[in-house]
Amino acid sequence: MVGITSYGAYIPMYRMSLQTLAQTWGGFAGKGEKAVANWDEDSLTMATESSVDCLNGMDRSQIDGLYFATTTPAYREKQNASIIAKVIDLRRDITTADFTNSVRGGTSALKAAIDAVGAGSAKKFLVAAADCRVPAPDSAFETLFGDGSAALLVGDSDIAVEIEGSASISSEFLDIWKREEDRFVQAWEARFIITQGYLAHLEEIISTLFKKYDVAPKDFSKFVFYAHDKRRHGQLAKQLGFDPKNQVQDPLLGSVGHTGSAQAMMMLVAALEEAKPGDRILFANYGDGADAFILKVTDQIEKVRDRRGIKKNLASKMDLPTYGKYLHFRNLMEWGRQREPENFAAATMSWRDRNWVLSCHGHKCRQCGTIQFPMQRVCTWCQAKDDFDEVRLSDRKGTLFTYSMDNLATSVDKPTVIAIVNIEGGGRFSTILTDRDTEKISADMPVEFTFRRVHEGQGIHNYFWKCRPIRG
Amino acid sequence: MAESFKDKVAIVGMGCSKFGENWDMGSDDMIVEATYNALEDAGIEMKDIDAGWVGTIGFHGTGSAMTSTGITGASISMPLKLQYKPVTHVENGCATGTDALRNAAFAVAAKVYDIVLVVGIEKLKDTGFGGLGELGIPPHPVFEGGITAPGMYALAATRYFKKYGLSPEEGKKMLAKVSVKSHYNASRNPRAHLRNVITEEQVLNAPVIAWPLGLFDCCGVTDGAGAAILCRAEDAKQFRDDYVLIKGLGLSIGPGQGSVRTDYDFTIWDETVHAAKEAYAMAGIKDPRKEIDFVECHDCFSISEIIAVESLGLCERGKAINDLESGAWTQEGDIPVNLSGGLKAFGHPIGASGCREAFEIYKQLQGKAEDKSRQVKNARLGLVHNQAGLPGKFMCAVGLYGLPD
Known part of the structure; x- marks a missing residue:
């Protein structure tokens, strides 16, 4: 049997109020806030945090692999997972890989890890997803995007969440993209993205799954699925026959923001924090197609409760008071700096040490x-x-x-x-x-x-x- | 077997350049100024010099076209046109000046040379930025980088306050007394860099550089050079009657474990304790506070002076506040500290400081302090405390210079 054996999450300390954005650019202030990575954080550092949270109290030498999913890799050429593995002190004889370029990367990595454990090539496989997407200033994405990370441990024993079924679709669909030479993401018309992309693909994968496993919304205690935005997220749940009040997992949009490839996994972590043994969860992700899983929570879930997860990370926060500070954090302007010698670095020294x-x-x-x-x-x-x-x-x-x-x-x-x-x-x-x-x-x-x-x-x-x- | 070095070597000439932001002077200009100043003082010519020692850390390529070798003996040979004489470059951080003098003195005592020249020099103001920049250029890519000297010394102030039960306000007030004294002393010293008199209130209201240290708790960034002419004690009378003898020298290089070992508490400079012990033993000092008449110590920051004086055994640990309140460290006190204005207000061109501190002791002992109002009375023995590095990892040199018994 293969399943999820532990979970962890990370949300950066800083939150920027949507009010601050409205004060900066004018216009209507949305409700809530979003998580903003500190200036010394990126997708890689956030992944180390959620991974450590996920492995809390566990023997790290037992981990056989690490997949890292992100659309914002710190290094475009050079593996990021190998750095994370070294930082969280995993063994050397393990499998590591980056799953980049799609917001669906987290579940692609999860599926690959499930397959690896299922095939017997690994016993415990860690999957971490993190994103630190920098939206264009004064864009709709700026009010939407937030930073964060989640990690899941897949294993063949002590299973806290059984995987009862899954389905995937690969689909060529240009909704949101970023070319090598782009600084910020671009998007096609919202209505096209929503109707032909988001709603269509998720409807397709869910109905495929329902047919394949002969299940219906009433069989699930929670529906955890990717949110393009808050409104369409609610609309889709309703369309599929879920009770938006009790069955739908909060997409964290007013508290953390859209965390790209980490979003669906962070929502799953939040759901698992509240889940009881016997609960069945429908978990779906979107991006260049879709993935969906039927999950069943076991008694073992009680043994992995001592995590910071989403709840504790959400509660621990500091206000990022000005947009100017944010500009500095993300290095969004050219700065007149004091003259100074360049920071010293040497790959050789860092490697030796x-x-x-x-x-x-x-x-x-x-x-x-x-x-x-x-x-x-x-x-x-x-x-x-x-x-x-x-x-x-x-x-x-x-x-x-x-x-x-x-x-x-x-x-x-x-x-x-x-x-x-x-x-x-x-x-x-x-x-x-x-x-x-x-x-x-x-x-x-x-x-x-x-x-x-x-x-x-x-x-x-x-x-x-x-x-x-x-x-x- | 090693024997005492006391009274073996004499200082018969000293010179000092103007200290300050010497925009119009390169290191070669300051080397020439200090050296000719010292030669004139000793009554000798350049050709009389047998060998030279130059102390500089070659800060960001200190120098000019003439001294582009920066950190070799050529730093002084080229500007002075020393004709193929041996010159050794000494570098031991901010303790460089005293260590250069120390090594030169040893060569004279060993009778390898008769007359030697020591020059300490640093040109700091050619970088294009204020301060010394960040440290860590380049000990390590990530460990202990991105921090500055005031930031590191401030760690000592925080813990000193905590250990001795001072609130930040009380602690900052204590520090302010040091800086007010330094500026007052410098205001009467024509060669000093920062000659403005300041008040405690000004110090306390100044911008914070590295909390708890404010602007006036920190020394400025200064260009300057100092020079000394040494010979054996028995030859000193050929040059002058009021020569000054080296009574003791101590050097301690810490193993840098203050940031590794949990038993280091940042309120004492262990290297100073060790260097002083060596120098006191050499000079036969038993009760330093009684026997030493005045002190030039390494006060790169106000907290540095306090901990240095305590570490030198000149004040009970944690009791500096009493001395500062009673005025014991002022010119009229029983142990004047930094009569010159110190590193704080006279200036701190890194490699030059040890020689410059010796210059102050030398002139005071001779009764020749520039501006008579700052002449210390009846002094026979002065101490130079010259220190490099940061709390937990220092290099410290101590020199005791005095009149013949």
């Missing part, structure tokens, strides 16, 4: 037992040479021993909060505090690790760990 730069390993001295970060050759406590075990520190909490708020350091989000963190169980981390409210920082406050994009020196995405105040 990958075990601590990416996997966040510290050294534990076999002689004196102390933990130190970064990894050392000679013990800083007892001076023993090369006698260490590697230990992963990224899943430990820490306390902020001391800090400062640096206005001189170049940053799109001043001040840079320099942080000296004492790690639970030993070791100290000299780092930057991100996702912070500068009014609410104090020495000895608890913090946690988070993986971020640090700078772009030498044309490289230079990633590293930071800390943040513990979320929710």
Whole structure:
């Protein structure tokens, strides 16, 4: 038997109110807000967050593969999944791949993972989807798009969600697209997208599934499906015979926004958080065709409840107060910056140090037992040479021993909060505090690790760990 | 077997360029100015020099067409036209100036050379931006990058406040007293960079550079050069009667584990403790506060002066606030600190600072402080504290310079 064995999600800390957009551009202010990735986040870093959430309390060395779905890969050439796998500290003898270019990528990856486990080539396969789509300023998409990530673990044992059936359609349909040379997505006329694309494809896949498995809306406790926009989402549910009040999963449009290839999976995570053993869920995704699954929740679901998931991530938030800040975060303008030397980077150094730069390993001295970060050759406590075990520190909490708020350091989000963190169980981390409210920082406050994009020196995405105040 | 270095080497000449934003001077101009100043002071000519030591970190390619080699001995050979003499380049961060002098003194004591020249120089104002820029150029692509020196020193202030139970307001007030004193001292020193007198209120209301440090808690970015002429003590009288002797030298290079080990608390400079211990042992100092008459210490930031003085054993830990309130560190106090204006207000051209601090001690001991009003009375022994790096990972040099017994 193959099924979903765990779930996780991530929503960035910052929310921009649709009111802020209306104040910037004029016009009617929609209700609600959308999640905006911090300046040091991208689809890759968000995928590490949802993946870690999904694997909470699990042995990461048991994972046999990782598929990463996104339409906004940090690297256009060079695999992103291999970076995520290293960051979340998976084994080396695993399968990794990126599923890019379609908002349906998440379920395409899910299907591939199910097939891999079903065929016996893997026992546990992680699927992460994340998007950080930058809409054109003052466009309809700007009020719609949000950033976020979800992850599902597919396995052959301890199944929390059984997969009772599935169907797929591949369809050539030009609704929303972005060419290599485009900065923002383009779209054809809305009515064409809605009638011939969104509604038509989802109706087709659902009716195919209903026929194939002889089921009807009454057989499902929840219908979780891709939303093009809020209105059409409700319309489709009604058309298919679902009760919009009780049977339809909220598409998160007024709270997170449309998260592209992560959207349907994030909705599924939200549904699973509320699901009871025995619930049957109809799960459907759209984009260049459609995918649909019949899912059945088992008793095992109770064992994977300690996730941040959607609920806790939604509750933990900070207001992004101005559009100017947002412009900085997404680097949407040409800036008059202070003259400064270029950020240093070296692929060779980052590669040599990958075990601590990416996997966040510290050294534990076999002689004196102390933990130190970064990894050392000679013990800083007892001076023993090369006698260490590697230990992963990224899943430990820490306390902020001391800090400062640096206005001189170049940053799109001043001040840079320099942080000296004492790690639970030993070791100290000299780092930057991100996702912070500068009014609410104090020495000895608890913090946690988070993986971020640090700078772009030498044309490289230079990633590293930071800390943040513990979320929710 | 090693023997005490005390009183073996004399400083018989010193020079110092104008410190400031020397837009019209390259490093070669400042090297020429400081060196000829020192030669004249010693009453010798360039041809009398047997060997040279130059201290510079070659900041962002310090130099001009004449010194394009930047970080080699040619940095001074070329502008001074030293004729094929041996010149060694010394670099130890902001402790470079004192370490250059230290190595030159050792060569003289070893009787390899009779007369040597030491030059400390840094040209900082050719970069096109204010401040020193971000650190991490380039220790590592991502670890401890994107931060600045004030940001790192501010970590010490935050923890110092916490440890000694000072609210941020009380702590900032304490820091302000340091900066007010530095500016007052510099205001009477003709060669200093920042000569404006400031008030505590101004300090407290200034823009924040790196909380809790404000604008006046930070030293400026300064160009400058200092030079010294050394010989063995027994030869010193050939040059002058009021020569100054090297009483002790200490150097400590930290293993940089303050950001790795959880037992480092950022409120003490361990490297300073070690360098001072070496220098005090050499000079036979038992009670530093009593025996040392005045101090030029590494006050790149107001908090640096406080922790440096405590680490040097000149003030009980956590008690600097009492000394600052009583005025113990002013010219009239029992242990004047940074009479020159310090790095804070005289200026801090990195490789030059150690030589410039020695220049202040040398002139004060001779009773020749420029502007008589700032002459310290009856001083026989001064201390130079010259430090590089950041809290948790310092390189520190300490020099004790005094009049013959």
